[in-house]
Amino acid sequence: MTRLTGVLLVCVGLALGAVPAVAGDGVPLPMPARGTGDQCVEPTETMRRNHMEYLLHQRDDTVHGGIRGTKYALKDCVECHATPDPRPEVTAHTLYGFCRECHDYAAVSIDCFGCHTPESTASEGGAE
Amino acid sequence: MTRYNDRPDDPDRRRLLGGALAVAATAIAPGILLVAPRAAGARMPTEPVTDAVRWGLLIDTTKCEAGCDHCVAACQTEHGWTDEPLSRPDQDAQWIRKVEVRDPRTGYAFSLPMMCQHCEYPPCADVCPTGASFKRADGIVLVDKHICIGCRYCMVACPYKARSFVHEDIEGQKAYSPRGKGTVESCTLCVHRVDAGRVPACVEACAARAGDAMLFGDLNDPESAIAKRISQIATTRIRADLGLHQGVLYHGF
Amino acid sequence: MSKRINLDHLGLQGISFYGPLAWIGLLILVGLGCAYTMEHSGHVITGMNNQVMWGTPHVFAVFLIVAASGALNVASISSVFGKQMYKPLAPLSTVVSAALLVGGLAVLVLDLGRPDRLTVAMTHYNFKSIFAWNIYLYIGFLLIILTYLWMMMERRMQPHAHGAGIVAFLWRLALTTGTGSIFGFVIARQAYDAAIMAPMFIVFSFAYGLAAFNLVIMGLYNWTGRELGSFVTYRFRSMLRLFVGGSAYFTVIYHLTNLYAPEHAAWERFILLDGGIYTALFWLGQVGIGYVAPLLLLFHPGTRDSFSVIAGASVLILLGGMAQMYVTIIGGQAFPLLLFPGMEVSSGFADGVVASYVPSMWEVGLGLLGFAIALLIIVLSAKTLRVVPDNLSNRFLDPDHDKTQAELAEERALAQSA
Structure with a gap:
């Protein structure tokens, strides 16, 4: 489920040209x-x-x-x-x-x- | 007078079958490096293997004792294949095994290790649909497990029952000897050792702990110990009638 | 009453259609469950091992693939050999052929050690491998027969259907040659390594494919209550006699040749005399159920005219075919490899002794999945495509139907005097 959310977030992010997700608004960036x-x-x-x-x-x-x-x-x-x-x-x-x-x-x-x-x-x- | 070539390993037959296809295959498999032969001699590990070398093994059955299985144990230790937790005995890997042979008419008996015979014309590589079964330029027959789909046709085709299918998940593999569920595996002639200039584990163990019945070396190099030895004693290949021209030779029967 | 034969789709509605469909769906779910379990756990849960590496799934898969090419017979006879009375059945014949092939391939693929690597099989080819040829033969066959089906069903393309039929016919011969050669090209196994495997598999395919097609016809017409005249069924009966007889003939020749060569004596002894389950399956299954019983039923004056007997004989032919595949595929592997001709061998890995193999339920479930997929494709195609003749009445098929006994006697007399 977290994978799916991550993928969706990336897709949404790409689509909007938005800045990458930051801590606190969903799946944290991989470190x-x-x-x-x-x-x-x-x-x-x-x-x-x-x-x-x-x-x-x-x-x-x-x-x-x-x-x-x-x-x-x-x-x-x-x-x-x-x-x-x-x-x-x-x-x-x-x-x-x-x-x-x-x-x-x-x-x-x-x-x-x-x-x-x-x-x-x-x-x-x-x-x- | 026409003289028919009666050698079972007549290479013309192979050329007939493979020639036209080879052109296509070269273009199709860019991962396989085709390299011009170079003079025999030590190869840098960063250089690809060539057919200047033909690795081979001579097994002297007169020195191989029935019941002795140091070679098998050494192979198991080296590559980590052994009783898997779930597999039945007939599903466990068998990279090398001891076979006892007896002539029922004369009573003459001998014992020998049986493993991948590293054929010059390997049937497993002929039948493999993806090219995962292949012969390296220096004669070592391997499975490229990255492209093995687990169809097991190579196992059906192998005359020596030298290949095993991994029936369950494997853990704790050796870093130099990857093995995994759903793919086929067999003796690699300890390719990781050979590439580092060492001899296969079975050969080492036989020399150290048993009858020193195994001799490893380059069949192409007339100065090698194995080439000299096979020029002096009678040797045979198992099922030589099949014309596969194996790299593993036997003496003593 | 209809004035001619029209191609139609199944008009079934409600429970009479969805009931049987639900059963097929259930079988598919069970089969997929078995396939998933096998892939997840590995082949450790199956009866297959390092000596019998092709098991029950391969028996089902090869049987379905062989039957698939044979199911195209009826279309071939109509297009290639110009027999008009088979024309209404030609589209359904291609549908059954495609369905059986897809079912067989599904089983074959799901049994792979790494079914997830199907793309590897599609992108890496070793052109020396019969398997690699077969991948092209199978995919090509599907494309060709679907084109052929389209040409038969699309009025504007009908002039080309004859040509497509010829291509399909030649391709199916190549396809079964390829399937038979999987075994024929294996040099070291006593059971295989014979060029006769390819033509033998072609004759097997005629029998299995026609028996399957006959059952599909009888089943569909029984299900929908359409008129199935004796003309078609009796024609199929004659062909089945010929194909089953041909299969028996090839089997005899295969074993006779082997018996003549002392090197194969041990293998023949194994299959014909003391091979346990394999001997039993050969004599009772392949020969008894597959050849003797159907031939008796199809020839005996007391039984040959009954539709249910002809249906029963078709079932027996299929069962005998499954037994033949089991004997060929599993018996051929269970028999030990000959490492040292003339010597006694023993080892910790069953050298010199017959390998054991016990099928697991997972394998049987996966095999049945192939049949279920084939049935599903046939039923859905028959429901959605106009491929089923609305009747197969003798009035339209039998050229002699309207002739009186006197006219027929006159024709016979003419034929004799000629």
Whole structure:
């Protein structure tokens, strides 16, 4: 329900050319946590807009071409951006909270963590 | 006199079937990089794999003991597939398994590990409707789980029962080995290790804890240990009659 | 009384129409519930496993798809082979064909491990895959037969209907070839790997499709109380005899060829002698219910003229067809792969032994969803489109209807002297 409200608000906002919603008039703007380190692999604004393109391209390069160690690896997203998991029963640091912040707001479901682990290696004791 | 090519893996047949389609496929699948072959040698991890290398595995069944399953255990530890909480035993993943073979007429028996045979002409990749099943340029057969729709035709087509379907939600995957419900998976020849210059986990475990029956290497490099070995001893491929030209070779039967 | 055959839609109103429709709707809801549960929980709740990875949903789906191409027979006979008496039935024949195909495809898609990725299947093609060809064959078939239907129903387009009928006929042959080849192109399984699978599936499709179409006709005419003359039904009876006989013939040839090759002996022994449920389904289901019983009923002078017997024989043909699909699809997977010909093998993963498979209710529910969707499409089309002949009286169909016995005897004598 909150997703739907969020989408509607965004649509209304776009339609009216209004300023983005501020705290107090509905769903608060997403506030994803800062990652560790000084700087993401691209400027924050670019990442916000294009991270899915980078991941998609990287995924094909890695799976089909065996290219590894380049800068857009999902594994590295997890390492920098993992936060304490929002689910009470999970103690690990995961990417869920970070991704959910905006994805819930924009009502875009992601399909990464059906297969990829969202846990950072630091939190599980480090397997490679 | 006409001499018929009696090799079962006659590549002409493949060219016939695949040639015309390849043009379309190249244009259709921009994600697949087609790269000119380069000289054999160490590849930078940021460079795409090429067909200069052909990864292969030689399994010496004379050194493989019945009942020993260190390779299976190592694979389970490495990739995290094991008894899933809900799946029945016949629904659990089987990336590698031990098979005991016996000739009923002579009594000769041997044991071997069976896993994805990394065919040069993989039937799974032929039948896959989306191209999720594919062979990497260096011969490793993989499932691109991003585009696998879970139709299981590859499992029907595989002669070795080497593929598994994930029947339930999975948690706690290894970062280097993603697995998920509704997609098909199989031995990756430990592609994450190979890309880092290491040998597959099963090979490592067999050498460390069992009979050192597994030899991994580049079949294309005449100087590699595996290439030298297979030039000296008799080897066979399982169901060689199918002409799939697998990367996994066996010795001892 | 009507002076000719007019195409009409069902005039049913109220409970007599919405009652049966509600039952179909209920079946669809149950089926969708099963599909949702299967997708949500994963295939862990089904009987399918890593050895029998195609289960009951595939039996239903492949059966419906094969029957779909066969249901187009009647339209083909009218357009391609120019038999005028089938012309009034041609539009309904395309509707039934499209409905069965959509029902089958729905089951196939909902059984995928990732049905949410249907768009991936539409955007990533591996042109070496029979499945990928089939995606084109299925979608193309739907487009072609809907165009064909439009050309038959739109007066201005009727001159083109003949051409469209020919295209549809050729396409349906390709489609069933593709479906049969899903199995024919699998190299390593003893049950498949045979070019005969494709033509065999085409003959199966003639029988299943016509039996289904015959039941739709009888059902619709019974439901609406319209006149169904014996001429149509007896023609269908003759064709069913031929198609069921043809199916039996292909089955015999398939097994004879296998029996001759020692490498297939174990598989034949499994299906014909000691395969348990698969042997039983083969002999009792595919052969007994599917071939022997219908042929006896359709040929025996004491039974062959009864409409209810012909309807019953059609039901038996469909049941036998389901048994055939079960034996082909599930039996073919349950039989162990031959890893080391001539050797005994064993492992912790059922090498060398027959794999077990027990259907779950979720799978059956999903399979029945396919039938329900097909029925819904047929009923709604018949209600809204003018595709149902208002009568199929012998007066209009039988060219000999108005001739006296003397005239008929004269014709027979002429034919003999010729």
